[in-house]
Amino acid sequence: MSAPPSSPNHEPDVLHNLRSELSGWRQWVDRAIVLGYAVFAGLCVVGFTLAAEWAFGLFERVHHAHAWLVLLWTPALTAGIVWLTRRWFPGAAGSGIPQVRAALHPALPPERRGRFVSLRLTLAKIGLATASFAAGLSIGREGPSVQVAAGVMQHARRWLSPGSSLDARALLVAGGAAGIAAAFNAPLAGVVFAIEELYGRLEARASGVVITAIVLAGLVAVSVFGNLSYFGVIHVPPLGWELAGPGLMVALGAGVAGGLFSRLMIASLTNAPQRLNALRARWPVRFAAAGGLLIAVIGLASGGATFGAGSEAVKQMLAGQDVLTPLYTLLKLVATWLSAWVGVPGGIFAPSLSIGAGIGDAVARVAGPELGPALIAMGMAAFLAAATQAPLTAFIIVMEMVDGHSMVLSLMASAMLASLVSRMISRPLYGALADHMVGSAITAPVAAAAAEAPAPEAETGAQR
Missing domain, CATH: 1.10.3080.10 (Clc chloride channel)
Known part of the structure; x- marks a missing residue:
């Protein structure tokens, strides 16, 4: 007895399958x-x-x-x-x-x-x-x-x-x-x-x-x-155990920083700081103007390093030029948080890569310049993983952006460790914001319907 067409042991009928595809x-x-x-x-x-x-x-x-x-x-x-x-x-x-x-x-x-x-x-x-x-x-x-x-x-x-x-x-x-x-x-x-x-x-x-x-x-x-890597191609020496200590410092530092950044973002964008968000809700345009002024002041104080996405700063750091000092890295984090808090359309991926690069560069100043490109790339993957709690996406993005296939294990380890540290500090950023948006979308029509409904006293008076 022959096996039915759906049986895995039955060879596919090429002509039948081709006719089925072309007939639809x-x-x-x-x-x-x-x-x-x-x-x-x-x-x-x-x-x-x-x-x-x-x-x-x-x-x-x-x-x-x-x-x-x-x-x-x-x-x-x-x-x-x-x-x-x-x-x-x-x-x-x-x-x-x-x-x-x-x-x-x-x-x-x-x-x-x-x-x-x-x-x-x-x-x-x-x-x-x-x-x-x-x-x-x-x-x-x-x-x-x-x-x-x-x-x-x-x-x-x-x-x-x-x-x-x-x-x-x-x-x-x-x-x-x-x-x-x-x-x-x-x-x-x-x-x-x-x-x-x-x-x-x-x-x-x-x-x-x-x-x-x-x-x-x-x-x-x-x-x-063109088919080019986003940040070019980094050149790193053969990696050995000398990278373990500095790499661990980068992953832990970026994990803590990214976790705090995620927690701050969630608190700000889900109306947790009651006083400040009350001002934001009451005067959103004035709040945005004040936030824009602070971002401008921070940018001028940093010599322009905190303006924009920060991609050029990362490229220069990977080329061996110190652009973001530890203080400027902190200011970049604050400017990114303020930009999100005021409510403009814009993402955090590229600024997160810039902040992570600054963390890696700061450790490289102590560990040695020869480890600079590797630690900067690890910092990028680690902070992005900590901020988003999406370690696989973070390390693959950085690997493809710097053509860092020789650093797959290092990038993966730093992203995983930083994400683990971040989970001890904060909820997942995008998940928390999405839940807040869904809750607002569901409750808003209910609140609007309740506001339009006549009050019980009015109904009683009308009946009388």
């Missing part, structure tokens, strides 16, 4: 739609990258021409960005990764996903985050790229056939992963990010669209910027 024309239309949206997502991330670089270049020209003007420029732009964000696009505030996680949250009703990801928010995120770079704020574009690409990809669902196996969740994960891959030119990091931060696991029906989106969005980015 609607399935091929769905695939073409997804491919088109993946390319469009990559174009949006590339356009955002170019716009952000142009905007920060504009800020640098203003800063270099008239440094004192930053004291007016940064607060004014920050206040305007926050006013526009709160008035028209509240879902665009912040990093963008918590919004995508909130949209994937099982407790969120599907009809409310548009509060966090949509094509409208994608366009708003690009424009407002670009303006934040023009203000010189300490933000990154990688987190926003996740929300940008996810908003594009989820829009494809309305054109797919009703029987398509691709649901909104799979498209959101694919978009978020594509955003990371295109922003960092790190396709492996995109896959790991989808598993570690967004989905927890990749189902069979989602894995294909995730890989497709990563490949196409990555190809679009590579075609524009």
Whole structure:
């Protein structure tokens, strides 16, 4: 008796399978739609990258021409960005990764996903985050790229056939992963990010669209910027036991710093410091202007080192030039926290890499300059892992950004240890912020309905 076609011992019928594939024309239309949206997502991330670089270049020209003007420029732009964000696009505030996680949250009703990801928010995120770079704020574009690409990809669902196996969740994960891959030119990091931060696991029906989106969005980015490592190629000597002690110091220091930074961010963005957040809630635009002024003062005091994402400072440190002293590293952390707290659209990935590089560079000053590039890369992976508590994503991002395949074990160990230390200090940052957003989205309609309902006294008086 022959085995049924579904039996694993039965050889596949090539002709039958080929006819089945070619006969499902609607399935091929769905695939073409997804491919088109993946390319469009990559174009949006590339356009955002170019716009952000142009905007920060504009800020640098203003800063270099008239440094004192930053004291007016940064607060004014920050206040305007926050006013526009709160008035028209509240879902665009912040990093963008918590919004995508909130949209994937099982407790969120599907009809409310548009509060966090949509094509409208994608366009708003690009424009407002670009303006934040023009203000010189300490933000990154990688987190926003996740929300940008996810908003594009989820829009494809309305054109797919009703029987398509691709649901909104799979498209959101694919978009978020594509955003990371295109922003960092790190396709492996995109896959790991989808598993570690967004989905927890990749189902069979989602894995294909995730890989497709990563490949196409990555190809679009590579075609524009070239197939180059984000921070170039680091050259490290053969690593031995002499790296163990300094590397342990970097991992522990970055773990503590990243854990405290994550805890501070959660407290600030979930209304835990009651007094200050009461002022922020009552006068958000004035609060943003005051925060922008502090960021401008910190930037001037650091000689401009704390403005922007900090990528150029990392490149110079990897080249052996001391840019961020320990004091400036602390100021960079404060400027990044303030930039997030005031409520502008912007991420923390790139500033976290800059802070981690500063920690690694500080240890290298004591351990010896020959270990500098290795310790800087380990610091980048460690602080990013501690701040996000996503160690796999962190070490793969850094490995791909510096072409550090010779440091795989060192980067992995520093990221894992720093993340473990951070978990003793703080809850996971993106998970806590996403839970807060979901809770606010669920309770807001209930509170609005309660406010519109007539009071019991009024009802009693009407009955009388």
